[in-house]
Amino acid sequence: MKNDVRERRERADLSQANLAAAVGVTRQTINAIERDRYDPSIELAFALARYFDCRIEDLFDPELDGESSDS
Amino acid sequence: MTRTVTSEPDRLSKIRLYRRLMFGCILGGVAAALGLRHLGYPVLGEAIYWVGILGFFAVWQGTSLTLFDERDVELERRASHLTLLVVGAVGVLTASAARMLPRFTDYAPPSELTGAFYAFAFLFGTFGVVYLWLRYRP
Numbered sequence: 001m002k003n004d005v006r007e008r009r010e011r012a013d014l015s016q017a018n019l020a021a022a023v024g025v026t027r028q029t030i031n032a033i034e035r036d037r038y039d040p041s042i043e044l045a046f047a048l049a050r051y052f053d054c055r056i057e058d059l060f061d062p063e064l065d066g067e068s069s070d071s
Numbered sequence: 072m073t074r075t076v077t078s079e080p081d082r083l084s085k086i087r088l089y090r091r092l093m094f095g096c097i098l099g100g101v102a103a104a105l106g107l108r109h110l111g112y113p114v115l116g117e118a119i120y121w122v123g124i125l126g127f128f129a130v131w132q133g134t135s136l137t138l139f140d141e142r143d144v145e146l147e148r149r150a151s152h153l154t155l156l157v158v159g160a161v162g163v164l165t166a167s168a169a170r171m172l173p174r175f176t177d178y179a180p181p182s183e184l185t186g187a188f189y190a191f192a193f194l195f196g197t198f199g200v201v202y203l204w205l206r207y208r209p
Contacts, residue, residue: 017083025140027083032142041141 002061006034008052023047082136089130090138096126155198162191 009019009030016030023030023044032038033048040048049056100123107116131138166188169180 021082024137025142026086026137029140029142038142038145044141 001039002036002063003033003059005030005048005059008054008059009034012052019048019051022051085134086136086138089134089136093127093130093138096123096130099123100126155195158191158194162188162195166191 005019009016014022016034017027020027020030024047025044029038029040029044033040045056045060049059052059100120103123104116104120107113107119165184169184169188172178172180
């Protein structure tokens, strides 16, 4: 699932480790999310959205088949 | 958004240390047990083996740090699924071969193979029970 966790994290001048600690996961998990290699659970997605003070759909783009994320 | 997290390197190095300790306990315990068994001290080897097992659980449960998170669980789930698929495929093929080979060739499967089939059956039986429990639990 596409996401802009990396952009938001870098804008907030945070390391992966710091973000990981803030939302209660390992640094590797944040790294995997940023590289689109792991889709977080609903709980973690909410925690990340809460941390960046945005909505989940602002952070994650599910790229549904046949749907454009811009529409 | 600008929350700061303190002592992060410390937390990460602790997590790394505890995870290494956990698996070190198991590996050390098994290696020591095998070595001692080989040297003629099977009971001592068994005791060290149990120290390793208990050490693993002591480190795991004794820390407030999150040593494994949801991604670890997901990786474990996928690895288990893949393992079952591989073991299942190997089991089905081997069982069929073990039944048919003696009929068409002079080959007689070793008796150990029967034990392995029981182990396969037990593994998949357990899987079935756990699956049904998870599916139908209230």
